[in-house]
Amino acid sequence: MNAQLDGMAGEMLGRQIERAGIFVRAGRTVESVYGDERIGGAFLDDGTTLPADMVVLACGVRPRVDLARASGLPVNKGIIVNDTLATQIPGVYAFGECAEHRGKLYGIVEPVWEQAVVLADVLSGAKPQSR
Numbered sequence: 429m430n431a432q433l434d435g436m437a438g439e440m441l442g443r444q445i446e447r448a449g450i451f452v453r454a455g456r457t458v459e460s461v462y463g464d465e466r467i468g469g470a471f472l473d474d475g476t477t478l479p480a481d482m483v484v485l486a487c488g489v490r491p492r493v494d495l496a497r498a499s500g501l502p503v504n505k506g507i508i509v510n511d512t513l514a515t516q517i518p519g520v521y522a523f524g525e526c527a528e529h530r531g532k533l534y535g536i537v538e539p540v541w542e543q544a545v546v547l548a549d550v551l552s553g554a555k556p557q558s559r
């Protein structure tokens with residue numbers, strides 16, 4: 429959730445989850461999982477062990493930028509765009525999950541809708557000043 433929530437919102441969510449009886453360990457990394465035929469648990473980077481019957485990986489998504497990179501578009505984590513969703517190559521725009529705007533990748537739908545509106549405004553000429 430670190431892409432969507434700041435520290436304070438993360439703590440609020442953590443408290444809600446703990447109220448539901450789920451134990452939260454934030455700020456730790458799983459170094460490895462153990463078990464033979466069945467999962468036994470996970471070793472964390474602070475040396476502690478979490479016994480577990482099940483492991484769920486929820487490690488986020490990453491834009492597929494290989495095609496953009498191979499095409500010579502400037503790419504960092506995503507395809508770099510300015511406030512009009514333009515890349516540095518004239519006439520080439522990017523928006524949505526693959527676009528990196530002001531260093532940010534959003535990872536949820538709502539900003540994608542906003543970007544779609546801005547790009548439609550700019551490309552159609554209806555509101556060229558849209559940002």
Ligand SMILES: Cc1cc2nc3c(=O)[nH]c(=O)nc-3n(C[C@H](O)[C@H](O)[C@H](O)COP(=O)(O)OP(=O)(O)OC[C@H]3O[C@@H](n4cnc5c(N)ncnc54)[C@H](O)[C@@H]3O)c2cc1C
Pocket residue numbers: 489492495523524525526535536537538540
């Ligand atoms: C498991 C999961 C749960 C999510 N839950 C939520 C949620 O609850 N709420 C929320 O707001 N957001 C959620 N999201 C995020 C949301 O799905 C994305 O923000 C949204 O789909 C981004 O839309 P997009 O059109 O930019 O990209 P995408 O939906 O990823 O669409 C990109 C499309 O481009 C295609 N493509 C890629 N490369 C090429 C290529 N070279 N040629 C042709 N086509 C190509 C892909 O196959 C894909 O169909 C979730 C994402 C995941 C993975």
